[in-house]
Amino acid sequence: QVHVQRHVLTAGGAQQRLDGLDRDGHVGHLLVERLPAREGQQARYDGIDKYVEAGIASARRASSLTQRLLAFSRRQALDQKVSDVSVSIQAVEPLLRTTCGENVALNVHLPDALWRVRTDTHQFESALLNLAINARDAMPDGGSLSLRARNMPLSADELAGTDLAPGDYVEVSVADTGVGMPPEVVSRAFDPFFTTKPIGQGTGLGLSMVYGYIRQSGGYVLIDSREGAGTTVRMRLPRATEDIAPEAATSDAPAETGQRGQRVLVAEDDEVVRMLVVDLLRDRGYVVVEAVDGTQAMAILAQPTHFDILLTDVGLPGPNGRQVADYARERMPAIRVLLMTGYAAQAATDAHFLGHEMALIVKPFDPDALIRKVAGL
Ligand SMILES: Nc1ncnc2c1ncn2[C@@H]1O[C@H](COP(=O)(O)OP(=O)(O)OP(=O)(O)O)[C@@H](O)[C@H]1O
Ligand SMILES: [Mg+2]
Structure with missing residues (x-):
């Protein structure tokens, strides 16, 4: 498809712009934006959109794969800001509803005053989406998905087994009423590339992304799950002491x-x-x-x-x-x-x-x- 497109565009003298497409998926966006600006050459570009769109879509997939790997290895660049994650939850709620489909009832519980955390909201939203997709996959016959955020002071005892200091945390949990996981799956669920899904359906990077990102943000993740009894994944992030960033x-x-x-x-x-x-x-x-x-x-x-x-x-x-x-x-x-x-x-x-x-x-x-x-x- 990129070939066809290059051929057509070469005729339009825009070869240079095309060269980046294979290397840098993001230039595809710029291409789309710039093409209509070339007046008088419109006819040449008719019908090309779908090729450009296809190029962008595949570049996006590759980029999301890379970002999930980087997230797991905790080597991604986090754009951390003091933020209110209930705002992010509300922002992705419509997307989560579409993702889950009609057979899954989505419930969102947010407290009136949620403490702030210091995190990358874009990564936070990806994490929620990954968890919601896992939940949906675990409920092929439907069920319910509950998304909850709450303030949570944690003592040293409650944090035993982690390397985190006692103090105030914000917990965001995603609970489903799906098939659940046996203990051997729970113990490997965060491993990169660990998947129980058929070939081509799961890359096994969803939970590893969530894990890496939360650890990099100074928090931790827990899985509560039993076979046949659903799954709850809890992300706990340390409370931020600074004020909310004006940028947010x-x-x-x-x-x-x-x-x-x-x-x-x-x-x-x-x-x-x-x-x-x-x-x-x-x-x-x-x-x-x-x-x-x-x-x-x-x-x-x-x-x-x-x-x-x-x-x-x-x-x-x-x-x-x-x-x-x-x-x-x-x-x-x-x-x-x-x-x-x-x-x-x-x-x-x-x-x-x-x-x-x-x-x-x-x-x-x-x-x-x-x-x-x-x-x-
Ligand atoms: N909510 C859940 N209910 C039941 N099993 C789950 C749930 N979430 C994760 N799992 C199990 O953990 C495995 C790993 O999950 P993970 O999100 O890392 O990868 P994946 O969903 O298989 O693939 P990907 O997210 O990359 O598409 C899943 O294959 C599944 O067996
Ligand atoms: Mg997944």
Whole structure:
């Protein structure tokens, strides 16, 4: 399909944009956005959408697989913020309802005042979705799924067997009335690639993702299950003491105004990604300067020209994105920084990698997500 598409697009002179599709699934999004803009060539692109969509869908699947593996190995870059997980639960509730189907009754119980936790809400939502899919699969003839969040102070006794300190936790549990698990399945359920599902149906990464992500957030996960008696998975996250991040309250509406004319330095070594990100920002009225690696980025920053925003890949050749960001801060203390990363093993191993007031966006990202993130810096 990509072949057909390339052929057609070559005719349209857009070969360059296509080259990235095989390598970087995310450029597919940008392609879709940019194609209709080419007026007068519309006829050539008719019917191409479905090929592009197919390319995006397969790239998404690959990306979600990679992210689940990284989650398990706890090497993903978490975008942690103080947040109210009941907001996330309400946000994914419609999706969970569709996922579970008509035969499963979904009940959601949220307290009025849930303590805050420090976590990556995107990962939290993926974890919920993974648990809901497992629950649905365990209830082929229907049943009920209960999603509950509550505040939970835990004593040292209650935390025996874990490496966690006594204190306040938030528990989010997902309970089903499905087939349940025998003890030998419970004991292996978190293992990556452990699945009891037929070949092609389960990768065995759902619970390992949940486990890795919760551990990386300083919490732990428990499974209560008996054969024939349903399953409850409990995720417990430590209560956050800080106040909620102001960012968490911003709306999803793309900020269009007030950004025009702002100067952005984009440092990205992947030519296709850089070109598309630059095009996207220019379309929205930003003034963009590009750098192909860390050395060039620093040379540009050494000039007297002022920048409002630095958008840099983490894994740059030469000085890495964080070093570029630190240098930019030294030169222009008010500069806003957004780091882009595919996996950021480094960021995860060193929790302080993300410096003060630096935001992170994980590739692949949608154009809208990038624009929102840049506008919200
Ligand atoms: N709610 C549940 N009820 C019964 N068994 C479960 C439940 N959740 C998980 N399991 C068991 O644990 C195994 C591992 O779950 P996990 O989510 O890690 O992988 P999977 O669901 O098999 O595949 P994937 O999530 O990658 O599609 C499942 O195959 C199943 O045997
Ligand atoms: Mg699963």
